[in-house]
Amino acid sequence: MSTDNRLSNRGRVMVAKVGLDGHDRGAKVLSRMLREEGFQVIYIGVRHTPEQIAKFAVQEGVDVVGLSLLSGAHIELGGAVRRTLDAAGLAHVPIAIGGLIPRGDAEALSAVGISKCFHPGDGFRDADRLAEAIDRLVEQSRQTSPHVAANASGCKQFDD
Numbered sequence: 282m283s284t285d286n287r288l289s290n291r292g293r294v295m296v297a298k299v300g301l302d303g304h305d306r307g308a309k310v311l312s313r314m315l316r317e318e319g320f321q322v323i324y325i326g327v328r329h330t331p332e333q334i335a336k337f338a339v340q341e342g343v344d345v346v347g348l349s350l351l352s353g354a355h356i357e358l359g360g361a362v363r364r365t366l367d368a369a370g371l372a373h374v375p376i377a378i379g380g381l382i383p384r385g386d387a388e389a390l391s392a393v394g395i396s397k398c399f400h401p402g403d404g405f406r407d408a409d410r411l412a413e414a415i416d417r418l419v420e421q422s423r424q425t426s427p428h429v430a431a432n433a434s435g436c437k438q439f440d441d
Contacts (some may be wrong), residue, residue: 339369
């Protein structure tokens with residue numbers, strides 16, 4: 282990892298566990314990996330409702346919401362988070378989802394508004410590949426943000 286990555290603001294990413302899924306080792310590894318690649322990461326922990334996730338996303342001014350799901354309810358919960366983000370005025374914030382997500386569910390997840398799926402075996406243990414995928418989502422968020430006109434960078438800057 283380059284020093285430039287650590288010092289830059291590649292984007293604000295919120296990582297969350299939605300529903301009753303309490304297994305968070307992967308979410309914590311992901312959070313650390315993204316921090317080491319220069320992203321500002323807000324990890325909110327386990328067992329959140331879609332409404333809580335939307336509330337945190339608004340408060341934190343995130344560019345991307347990352348959901349980690351192992352429960353098998355990824356389509357329903359992903360769709361619920363998308364709807365609550367939209368209702369909170371965050372339709373521009375993409376959702377990335379990972380965990381135990383079968384490849385066959387990618388189309389259904391896209392249909393409920395999920396922007397990026399990470400499936401087991403995708404090879405995203407490589408930090409550079411993961412960071413590039415998140416960079417694309419941050420760029421998408423900032424280009425479509427309703428606040429772009431008010432802030433030339435397309436996002437609010439926060440201090441950690």
